[in-house]
Amino acid sequence: xxxxxxxxxxxxxxxxxxxxxxxxxxxxxxxxxxxxxxxxxxxxxxxxxxxxxxxxxxxxxxxxxxxxxxxxxxxxxxxxxxxxxxxxxxxxxxxxxxxxxxxxxxxxxxxxxxxxxxxxxxxxxxxxxxxxxxxxxxxxxxxxxxxxxxxxxxxxxxxxxxxxxxxxxxxxxxxxxxxxxxxxxxxxxxxxxxxxxxxxxxxxxxxxxxxxxxxxxxxxxxxxxxxxxxxxxxxxxxxxxxxxxxxxxxxxxxxxxxxxxxxxxxxxxxxxxxxxxxxxxxxxxxxxxxxxxxxxxxxxxxxxxxxxxxxxxxxxxxxxxxxxxxxxxxxxxxxxxxxxxxxxxxxxxxxxxxxxxxxxxxxxxxxxxxxxxxxxxxxxxxxxxxxxxxxxxxxxxxxxxxxxxxxxxxxxxxxxxxxxxxxxxxxxxxxxxxxxxxxxxxxxxxxxxxxxxxxxxxxxxxxxxxxxxxxxxxxxxxxxxxxxxxxxxxxxxxxxxxxxxxxxxxxxxxxxxxxxxxxxxxxxxxxxxxxxxxxxxxxxxxxxxxxxxxxxxxxxxxxxxxxxxxxxxxxxxxxxxxxxxxxxxxxxxxxxxxxxxxxxxxxxxxxxxxxxxxxxxxxxxxxxxxxxx
Ligand code: AGP
Numbered sequence: 001x002x003x004x005x006x007x008x009x010x011x012x013x014x015x016x017x018x019x020x021x022x023x024x025x026x027x028x029x030x031x032x033x034x035x036x037x038x039x040x041x042x043x044x045x046x047x048x049x050x051x052x053x054x055x056x057x058x059x060x061x062x063x064x065x066x067x068x069x070x071x072x073x074x075x076x077x078x079x080x081x082x083x084x085x086x087x088x089x090x091x092x093x094x095x096x097x098x099x100x101x102x103x104x105x106x107x108x109x110x111x112x113x114x115x116x117x118x119x120x121x122x123x124x125x126x127x128x129x130x131x132x133x134x135x136x137x138x139x140x141x142x143x144x145x146x147x148x149x150x151x152x153x154x155x156x157x158x159x160x161x162x163x164x165x166x167x168x169x170x171x172x173x174x175x176x177x178x179x180x181x182x183x184x185x186x187x188x189x190x191x192x193x194x195x196x197x198x199x200x201x202x203x204x205x206x207x208x209x210x211x212x213x214x215x216x217x218x219x220x221x222x223x224x225x226x227x228x229x230x231x232x233x234x235x236x237x238x239x240x241x242x243x244x245x246x247x248x249x250x251x252x253x254x255x256x257x258x259x260x261x262x263x264x265x266x267x268x269x270x271x272x273x274x275x276x277x278x279x280x281x282x283x284x285x286x287x288x289x290x291x292x293x294x295x296x297x298x299x300x301x302x303x304x305x306x307x308x309x310x311x312x313x314x315x316x317x318x319x320x321x322x323x324x325x326x327x328x329x330x331x332x333x334x335x336x337x338x339x340x341x342x343x344x345x346x347x348x349x350x351x352x353x354x355x356x357x358x359x360x361x362x363x364x365x366x367x368x369x370x371x372x373x374x375x376x377x378x379x380x381x382x383x384x385x386x387x388x389x390x391x392x393x394x395x396x397x398x399x400x401x402x403x404x405x406x407x408x409x410x411x412x413x414x415x416x417x418x419x420x421x422x423x424x425x426x427x428x429x430x431x432x433x434x435x436x437x438x439x440x441x442x443x444x445x446x447x448x449x450x451x452x453x454x455x456x457x458x459x460x461x462x463x464x465x466x467x468x469x470x471x472x473x474x475x476x477x478x479x480x481x482x483x484x485x486x487x488x489x490x491x492x493x494x495x496x497x498x499x500x501x502x503x504x505x506x507x508x509x510x511x512x513x514x515x516x517x518x519x520x521x522x523x524x525x526x527x528x529x530x531x532x533x534x535x536x537x538x539x540x541x542x543x544x545x546x547x548x549x550x551x552x553x554x555x556x557x558x559x560x561x562x563x564x565x566x567x568x569x570x571x572x573x574x575x576x577x578x579x580x581x582x583x584x585x586x587x588x589x590x591x592x593x594x595x596x597x598x599x600x601x602x603x604x605x606x607x608x609x610x611x612x613x614x615x616x617x618x619x620x621x622x623x624x625x626x627x628x629x
Contacts, residue, residue: 012099012113013085014199015216016180016190019207019237023081024071030209030216031064031085041098042067042085045109046078049187054078055109059098079237080188082180082210084111094135101140103147104131107184110146112139113212114176114197122172138175145169146181157185159234163243166191167232170245176375180210190235193245194227198373198401201225201233201240203254208235213625214257214397215416225252226399255399271616273419273510277602278469281462283424284595286413287431288458297451298442299435304392305408312443315362317344318389320352320380322626324422324505325368325429330498331594332366332433338591339454340440349380350629359384365391366436367409370417370425371625372400381406394432396425410436420622421510423602426502427465427595434458434592457589461596464586468599471583475600478565478581479607482536487514489530490601491523492540493550499540499594503601510619511609520546520553531562538604539579540597543569544590554578567600569593 013034017023023046031042043059044067056076060066064085084099099111104126116122119138122145127133131144150165162183170177176196182189192199192210202209202221209217210233214224225242227233231250232243244250269275293300304311317336319329329346336344347355349367353376365384369377372395381402384391393402393409396417403409414428434454442451482488488507492500500517507515518527520539531537537557541550547568554564555578564579575582583600585593609616 012212013216014083014111014113014178014180014210014212016082016111016182016192016210016235017207018080018188018190018235019204020079021207023078024076026220027081027083028064028068028071029219030211031067031083033216033218034085034213040086041095042083043098043100043111044071044076044081044083045100045182046076046081047182047184047187048078049080053184053187055107055184057100057102057109059095059100061095061098080182080190082109082111082182082190096135097137099139101135101137101143103143103150105147105151108143108147108150108181109183110139110143110179110181112142113178114195116142116173116177117175118173119175142169142173142177142179145172150183159186159189159236159241162186162189162191163232163234166193167243167245167247170195170232178212188236191233192227192235193232195229195245196375199227201227201235203240206237208237208240210235215418218257218416222257223254224257225254226404227252228404229401270610271419271606273421273423273606273616276417276419276424277599277606279415280424280427280599281465281469283412283414283428284431284465285462286415287428288435289413291435292455292458294452294455296442297448297455299439301410301435301439303408303410306390308443311440313362314342314364314440315360316364317342317440318352318357318359318363318365318384319344319346319368319433320349320365320377320384321368322349322374322376324426324502325370325374325377327498327502327505328426328429328433329366329368330501331430331495332368332437334495335434335437335591336440339437339446340444342440342444347380348376349374350376353379353383359387359389361388363389365389366394366433367391367402367406368394368429368433369400369402370396370412370414370422370429372397372402373625374402375626375629378402378405394429396428417624419617420619420624421506421605421616423506427598430595431458431461454589454591457592461588461592464588464596465599467586468596469603471600472603475583475603476607478583479604480611481581482563482565483511483608483611485513485534485536487516487530487535489527489535489537490515490517490540491520491537491550491553492517492597493520493546494544495591495594496540496542496597499597499601500538502598503538503540503605506602506605507608509622510605510616511612511614512620513608513612520550523553523556528556528560531557531560533561533563536563536565538565538601539567540601541566541568541572541575542585542590542593542597543572543587544593547572551575551578565604567597
């Protein structure tokens, strides 16, 4: 879906403030916290309410530091303000396209995430009434639309008039939005609204925030209100009011913020991604905490909100997600089939939403999404619910849209993942899906002793992960030897084919080296034509039922001079003679081994990216949460 200036706007960032402190430093700090989401320009607008209210508007292309330097040179005083980081996938990053945008009078200012699909028609109408536009964005059209409604409204200047104007304008809009608005005639008031693009109200003492991501305000507030689609909110320093764009008031609940200052830091690591790679033992322990019953030899997942009878009635499981979440789903498919002996299938969320899969009420859908805001995954959830099946979320972000709209689900408790590349959230998702498979297995045919054995294996996984991560230096050396490769192959069988896909995705998205993942046996069906001395092949070949088959595939690559890197289980020394590099893992239940085999791939991608001088935490063209199609 392309926005006005011919670009597709991926997830941008919004932060707005009203209170007793100077707004500009708080807004710039918040924008820096959002910068990992993606950016190519940023802007802020502050309002001085003392005397005759004045607005200070500053915009800058490039990093938030550029905007900070501009504000340093041209201060933007005031205790009330809105700000935005913008990321357009193509087309120049210009000051004109940067937010905030103003209406025709210059007295209303707006920042916007999302896409206004009917902006051309609206722009033509507004132009016919004398509006002139300085940018080619849909967001500026929205600012003019609200400004026109405000100017036409007969109410006295104030919160009600501004709320009315925003509601009136949004009722004319088709598309998605997360907005923050302020008006010179209404000092001390912010108005926000959301449809398909997240927005949260941060509640402080004598100050309040609006933000597209709780991470932007994590250091300033412990209580937030996550807005729902069609919500409208008026925010002042000491109070807020939630209404509906459709008219009337709207329900809301106050949530506690799980985000801490420490989460925003890197704990001494050079990048968030490396910190998060090393957080995985703790992250999967958190995913299991309180959910393993030794007595019952099963998993306890109250969040599913399903009775044993309802769980027993499940005849088929569909797992949906995007990117890494879909790869986790593919590992989950093996787990459900093996442990619960239930038919399971994976669909990319973006495909599921447009397919017309035969579904019946014995089908259980899982929507896997760390952000809980990925629009394709949200649409897949809504499609499943539209077809009458129970749709459950596996989500990291508390109270995110998918978490709130699903019929139940399981929080991953992985903690905020700042690095754009998913690492701890991938293994956390696999862990949660293991718990689901254990629960389903134990209400069918899995015995108590089998359940207990799996629980013990799961509880041993954090330490096994630590053993693998302790090889980081060895893996860095391997990465540096191959950092110049133009492409790489990742190969694995069974539940390691999804791991091969995940390893290839990590390599692509942070080092920009072309990489592809394949079932090992597929080599001979065409891919082997690519093998040459400059194309490293990474084999995920733990000691399992298909180890020997993987060895045969490695022989095929070796015979054609292809460099070989193998990830295998300690003790399988025979690979030394066959490969250039071997990474050994501690033994574990083959069903759980993806939790270990993915770790070297994450480190490999990270180290190659660092060696190539890439921006590991903020890779080009990517954003952390993709909330447009
Ligand atoms: C993975 O490294 C990427 N960042 C991306 O593929 C991501 O997994 C995908 O966009 C899904 O995000 P979600 O889990 O927040 O829905």
